Amino acid sequence: MANDWRLQGQEKYLHGITLFWKKYRRYSEAWDHDHCEFCGSKFAEQDAITGALHEGYATADNYRWICTECFNDFKDRFAWWLKQGG
């Protein structure tokens, strides 16, 4: 796990933060999708992009998104707080 290809220094800004499980919403009108902070999987609103994820773990401001698989793989290492709603 220490050498997982998905880990690229995210500890600096993702360690110990609060995440919310939610439906994907764009952070800005200026872009139509986001990527998982770890594996790069795409998040998009319903029907916007074929094959994209529509739900995930995100920061309160919808700026950072993490897919279910990465959340489960890294939740202990990153000590995330999971909250409802948001």
Ligand SMILES: [Zn+2]
């Ligand atoms: Zn991921």
